[in-house]
Each structure stands twice: as C-alpha cells, then as structure tokens.
Amino acid sequence: MRVVVPFSTDRPKTRLAEVLTPDERREFAEAMLADVLDALDAVDRDLDVTVLATDSVDVDAPVVVDDRPLTTAVNDCLDSVPTAVVMADLAIATPDALSDLLDSAADLAIAAGLGGGTNAFLARNSTFHVDYHGASYRDHLEIADEAELSVREVDSRLLAVDIDEPEDLAEVLLHGDGAALDWLVDAGFELDVGGGRVEVVRE
Template structure:
C-alpha cells in the first residue's frame, strides 16, 4: 500500500491570511503536516508514505515535488497498487481513525470533509480517479458508482475536520494534542467562549 499526502509548500492556507502572515501560514501548515505524518506512523500496517508537495519541504518522509494541479498530480499516483490519499491539514487525525480507513477492503474507502470535500480515501481499484473541485465528495462517490466499485463511507469527525478558515482554528485548540495545537498556543491563540460561539482569538 502507498499513502500520498498532498501538501502546498509555496502558498499554503491562503484563507487563513486574515489571522496569519504568509510566514506563519507556512509554519502552521508544516506543523499540521507533522501531525498527519505522526498519525500515519502510529498505524499498525505496512505502507510507504510520500509527501506530494508543490515545492521542497523538509520532513521525515519521502517527498515528491509536483506543482501540477492536485487532480492531475494525484491521478498520476493511482495505479494497480492500493493507494491512499490523506490531506495534510487534518490536524485532528489519529492513528486509530486512519487505521479504520486503511483497513477497509472496499474498492474505495472514503472520508468526507465537513464542507463536502474529500479529506482521505483508499482506492484498491485503479478504475477510481479523482476530480478535486468544490464539494468533491459527491463527485467521487459518483465516479466510484459509474466504475462499479464497492464503497465504504468512513464516518469520522477526526478525519472530517480540515483546517482552512480562521474559525477552524478553535477545533485544533479544543481537540488537538500535537504540533499544530502547540504552534497556535505559542503564537498566542486561545479559546474565547462567549456569545454562543467558541473562537480562537489571538492575545
């Protein structure tokens, strides 16, 4: 099995620009990537991991630099070998949640993001191809159905939460326990609970 972790090394997390500078977004993205790689390392299964990055990045894993659009870059990695794709911004991902996905024997095991994107999947049949745009989860289910593939939908909040918007940072502070949470705390973020909302605000 091969696990691919796409990572934007050049312009990461632009939707966090309201609360983080470009340099901070790079640091925070690296911390989330480290958390995802740590979670994968805790899975009791044999697989190779490749960080599919748009530019050079220093991590304890094989790095393949590919600056093509995500759909093209990922599809070129899908072949006869069972291949999983796990996004690099799943700061809450745990080894158990990932193991549940990777242990599946379905042709396609897939986990949705809260916004309708595709946060992680394992394809055991090369007939599956990706098409990342907008709410890609439904599109990927349709692609699998058209190809006659068996599908297992993985219902996991830990895999559903991807960190894209400023309001997502509260999830990391509330439920995270890794490098991403540590980075936010060191950067001066703390939870603000009031007005019926929980937010991550900077001191």
C-alpha cells in the same frame, strides 16, 4: 500500502490570511503536515508514506515534488493499488481514525470533509480516479458508481475536520495534541468561552 499526502508549499492556507501572515501560514501548514505524518506513523500496519509537494519541504518522510494541479498529480499516483490519499491539513486525525479507513476492504473507502471535499480515501481498484474541484466528495462517489466499485463511506469527524478557515482553529485548540496545537499556543492563540460561545482569540 502506499499513502500519499499532498502538500502545497505555494501560498498555503490563504483563507487563514485574516489571522496569519504568509510566513505564519507556511509554518502552521508544515506543523499540520507533521501531525498527519505522525498519525500515519502510529498506524499499526506497514505503510509506504510519501509527501506529494509542489516544492521541496523539510519533513520526516520521502518527498516527491510535483507542481502540477492536484487532480493530475494525484491521478498519476493511483497507478498502483492499494493507494491511499490523506490531506495534509487533517490536524486532529488520529491513528485509530486513519486505521478505520485503511483497514477497509471496499474498492473505495472515502472520508468527506465538512464542506463537501474529499479529505482521505483508499482506492483498491485502479479504475478509480480523482477530480478535485468544488464538492469533490460527491463527484468521487459518482466516479466509483459509474465504475461499479464497492464503496465504504467512512463517517469520522476526526477525518472530516480540515483546517481552512479561522474558525477551524478552535478544533485544533480543543482536540489537537501535536505540533499544530503547540504552534497555535506559542503564537498566542487561545479559546474564549465567554458569552455562551467558543471563539478563537489571539493574545
């Protein structure tokens, strides 16, 4: 099974600019990518994993450089089935959660992000195509419906959490166990549980 992991090297994670410098955002993004690749590597099945990056990146997986918009680049990867697409910022995704998606027999198995985006999917029918903008999850369900594809909506918090905003860092500190967690700890981030709420602070 082919698995594509899109990764932007151009100004990654701009919504974290409030708490991370440009160099830190790049390092943290690469740490999350490493965690996603490690989780996929631990899935108990034969996967052909490729990183679809906007520029060269040093990772333990084959890299295809494509600087076109995400929708165009991913659609060109869907010419063979089955093909899965897993976003590179799913820092708390586990092998079991990914296996649940990848084991689906539906024409389209799809996992939503908390904000309405599409965090991961598996397409077993070549008529499916992506359209990444805004609430893409809803759009992708409509595309599948119009093509009369069978759909399985994968309800997984571990796949729903993508790390975009400063408050999302708490999810990594609470549930992460890989490179992204190590990077945050080394950078001085920790959880403050005072006052009846959990907040991310930096030493």
